[in-house]
Amino acid sequence: MSPGHSVIAKAISDENLITRILNGETHLYEQVMRKYNSQMYRISMSIVNDNKEAEDVMQTAYINAYRQLPNFKFQSSFNTWLTRILINESLLRKKRKIKLEKVLTESMHQHSTHQTTPLDALMNKELKQILEQAVLTLPEKYRMVFIMREVQGMSTNETMEVLELGESNVKIRLARAKEMLREELNNYWQPKEIFEFNLVRCDVIVNYVMVELGISN
Known part of the structure; x- marks a missing residue:
């Protein structure tokens, strides 16, 4: 995350950011994502245990959160609200993955051998x-x-x-x-080195979500 982004994210409170986004400054959603990317990635990784899957979960969670912003009433912290959306999506992905793995395991049981890559x-x-x-x-x-x-x-x-x-x-x-x-x-x-989320990966998530939501950043 660049120093400029960090300063902006810290200078504007979540409540102020969300209020301004809802009032039309949609480009500020980028600041929300850059502020929470590392936290979101680490929490998702702790559940899905897959790098690509965690990034997909983050993108979906950010898109869902943006679309639900009008329903956010500040009755809890935005951090908590956003993290719950992420966790729900992570658990859903994990459940699907386990179900798929179970089907594959059962179908290949007679031929399964572990091969070390x-x-x-x-x-x-x-x-x-x-x-x-x-x-x-x-x-x-x-x-x-x-x-x-x-x-x-x-x-x-x-x-x-x-x-x-x-x-x-x-x-x-x-x-x-x-x-x-x-x-x-x-x-x-x-x-801090565990599940490190660097600037390049941060940019990928941010750019994907902004394009998907049709927001100019």
């Missing part, structure tokens, strides 16, 4: 390397307990016997190992 293999390999590297950062006494209990599936009693440790010691070391792993893995990502 090159991309799946690459992602699995990279994730495996990240996890292995994180485990290697653990101090040996914690790493040994973690490998025995979580990787090898050894029982607490077996781990106690091998390492000559008491039960409480094994449990404490395992808990500490998990805590340290979480801290280490946190270094590989930032919350």
Whole structure:
């Protein structure tokens, strides 16, 4: 999102924006979309779990919201109202997808075999390397307990016997190992990087909706 768009979106309240749009300044709907695109994308992705589907959901939700704007009475926040429209559309798409997948699964049940794509293999390999590297950062006494209990599936009693440790010691070391792993893995990502929605994708959504609604932006 460009700095100019961000300033405008923050400077004008939702109520002011919607009122002006309803009074004929329809081009301002672009500001509404740019303000909420990242939020809408992340919420939709959390439901449909598909990049293209999430963008389709957003477009439909924006179009439906625009057409329903005259019925918006400001009894709740616009953010809440818009998000509900998005969630309803996301759940509807997910329901359709599940139904379709069920039909396909049932029809192909006798011939179904999971084949890993090159991309799946690459992602699995990279994730495996990240996890292995994180485990290697653990101090040996914690790493040994973690490998025995979580990787090898050894029982607490077996781990106690091998390492000559008491039960409480094994449990404490395992808990500490998990805590340290979480801290280490946190270094590989930032919350804002999850389902990131950049300017180019923002423009695609905005332009599609504006054209579909016949609004000049």
